[in-house]
Amino acid sequence: MTAREWAGRVHPAGPWEPDPGPMPVPGGAGFGDMIDALRELQDTITGAAPPPHLVEQATRALREVSAALKPHTVPEREQITGHRMDLRGRGQTMAPAFVPDEWDDSRVSGRVTFGRHYLGGNGAVHGGAVPLLFDEVLGRLANSGRRVSRTAYLHVNFRRITPVGVELRLDAKFEREEGRKRFLTAALYDGGHVTADAEGLFVALRPGQP
Ligand SMILES: CCCCCCCCCCCCCCCC(=O)SCCNC(=O)CCNC(=O)[C@H](O)C(C)(C)COP(=O)(O)OP(=O)(O)OC[C@H]1O[C@@H](n2cnc3c(N)ncnc32)[C@H](O)[C@@H]1OP(=O)(O)O
Numbered sequence: 001m002t003a004r005e006w007a008g009r010v011h012p013a014g015p016w017e018p019d020p021g022p023m024p025v026p027g028g029a030g031f032g033d034m035i036d037a038l039r040e041l042q043d044t045i046t047g048a049a050p051p052p053h054l055v056e057q058a059t060r061a062l063r064e065v066s067a068a069l070k071p072h073t074v075p076e077r078e079q080i081t082g083h084r085m086d087l088r089g090r091g092q093t094m095a096p097a098f099v100p101d102e103w104d105d106s107r108v109s110g111r112v113t114f115g116r117h118y119l120g121g122n123g124a125v126h127g128g129a130v131p132l133l134f135d136e137v138l139g140r141l142a143n144s145g146r147r148v149s150r151t152a153y154l155h156v157n158f159r160r161i162t163p164v165g166v167e168l169r170l171d172a173k174f175e176r177e178e179g180r181k182r183f184l185t186a187a188l189y190d191g192g193h194v195t196a197d198a199e200g201l202f203v204a205l206r207p208g209q210p
Contacts, residue, residue, distance in 0.1 A: 027080040032087040039093050043115035095136040096129070098170065105145040106174040108137065112188075113167045124161035130188065131156045134198040137172050138184045142202035144174075149182055149202035162188060162195040180204040 025031070050058070081092040089097035096118060100110040112133060120126035135154055142149050162168070172186035180203050187197040 025084070025086075027084065027091070031080060031084060031091060035081070035087065035089070035091050035093060039097070039115060039117070042093060042117035046119060047116045089136075095132045098133065098137050103141075103144075105141075107172060108141050109169065109171045110137075111167050112170055114162065114164050116164060119164050122161075123164055125164055127158065130158065130162055130196050131198070133170070133188070134172075134186050134196075134200065137170060138186055138198065138200045139202065141172050141174055142182045142184055142200070146182075147204045149180075149204045152181075152201040152203045154198060154200045156196055156198045158196050159194050160190075163190055166190060168195070180206075 027034075045058075082090050084091035088099060089095060096112050096114045098110050098112045100108050102109045114125045114129060114133075118125050118129040120129075131154055134156060135151055138154070139149075139151060169189040170186060171189070172184060175183045175185055177183075182202040182204065184200050184202065185198065186200075188195050
């Protein structure tokens with residue numbers, strides 16, 4: 001079973017928890033640990049001011065890891081990152097890992113922490129990383145139990161700074177559907193305060209549309 005076929009399996013409990021079934025998981029049970037280690041590395045490198053000799057040592061070590069993995073490069077449909085729905089953040093590090101707590105096909109509520117990697121400045125998350133998180137969560141909700149759609153627009157309001165290193169709550173809602181158009185909203189909370197909110201239009205793809 002390829003990673004993409006595996007991603008299509010949905011747990012009876014809901015679309016945010018796929019049913020692994022009796023199968024060897026693509027990448028094995030440890031794939032998520034590798035991705036967590038990569039997240040940690042991104043945060044650590046972002047925050048580090050190491051001496052030059054340590055920079056050279058780290059560069060060599062990173063190149064060694066890349067060289068070991070490169071022979072295992074696969075086409076997109078067999079790629080594991082982004083397809084392992086059982087893992088935090090679908091097993092990718094592009095967006096911060098969203099951890100769903102409650103969900104159905106019309107709403108999801110969960111937690112997220114932007115690590116140091118996502119720092120813009122003065123303790124605030126980069127203004128490009130917040131829409132990335134909204135697109136990830138709204139996109140996944142838009143497609144939950146429905147035909148695949150793509151983001152047509154995503155409007156984001158930055159209400160106050162989104163702090164780095166703080167656990168935040170994100171609530172997202174499927175508002176309505178008009179033909180192929182799906183309208184969704186979301187808000188990101190630091191305690192009782194909204195730091196950013198979003199409205200997105202997702203358009204269901206026609207057969208054969210990329
Ligand atoms: C498969 C295995 C996967 C396994 C793993 C699963 C992972 C699952 C988790 C995914 C989580 C990440 C989710 C990320 C989601 C993205 O980020 S997708 C990437 C970013 N988006 C894109 O690249 C989209 C690029 N744009 C397009 O492809 C096309 O413009 C679209 C959006 C498909 C629409 O084009 P179209 O199909 O030709 O539709 P069109 O007839 O023009 O418009 C249809 C309707 O929408 C309206 N509309 C279209 N665009 C707009 C707009 N910008 N503003 C207002 N109205 C608009 C039209 O006016 C029209 O309205 P009506 O006339 O019907 O009232």
